[in-house]
Amino acid sequence: MSLLEKQINAIKEIYRELDKAKSNIKPVILGKFALTVYTQGLYPASNISLLFPDLELLRKVLKELGYQHIGNDYWLKDDIALEISKNFELIATGKFNQVEVDTEIMNVISLEDLLADMMNQCLEGDNLVCDLIKVLIASYRDMIDFHYLYTGLKNKKAVIKFKELRRELGEI
Structure with missing residues (x-):
């Protein structure tokens, strides 16, 4: 399985766990991984950046999924590196798109x-x-x-x- 496939699966897993926690919103993919999504993998990113307003819930989900907290907002599980963005102004001023990836809808920065x-x-x-x-x-x-x-x-x-x-x- 390629790194991109592992990254997509990791996001799907996070989305599923947030569904189980009854969250009615999903994280938004930002940064270089958003570029990876828009270029359909032609520009690979080494880490995933996510924006989610309920930091406490996201951190809880990541811990339950076996991610290790390594620094301010970075999490690691096997070869999946994840960054939690605190760029909350994007929630109020930015837009996002819903992109279908392997039959799943993911939120990606516009x-x-x-x-x-x-x-x-x-x-x-x-x-x-x-x-x-x-x-x-x-x-x-x-x-x-x-x-x-x-x-x-x-x-x-x-x-x-x-x-x-x-x-x-x-x-x-």
Whole structure:
């Protein structure tokens, strides 16, 4: 079984345990693992980042599933590394998508919010991330809400860079 399959199974297991605990919400996948989901595994991530407002319940579930707490918000079980995000502002301001993975619905940060986060790295000079942004724009051009994306950006250089990348793709 590949690492990606193990990671997907780990998320499914966490979702099932939260269902058993009668939680009516599910964690949202963030960061590089969200990129892994959107690229369908072409960009592998070594760890899973999850956002969930009930930290106490999530920690309890992780302990019950055999994860070891290794530092502030990191958990480890075999070769599955998991990070609990405390970026709670995303709950109020961000969006998420429900993505079907192996017949299960998983909550993933919206593509727009992921792209905005990635743009910060692109602007810092990470050309690989700039290229990944172009891949995502080309792959999901009809699904991306550019108005939402642009209005949510605090850095106007990011808007300029997005437009530049879209021009390179022949979009605008």
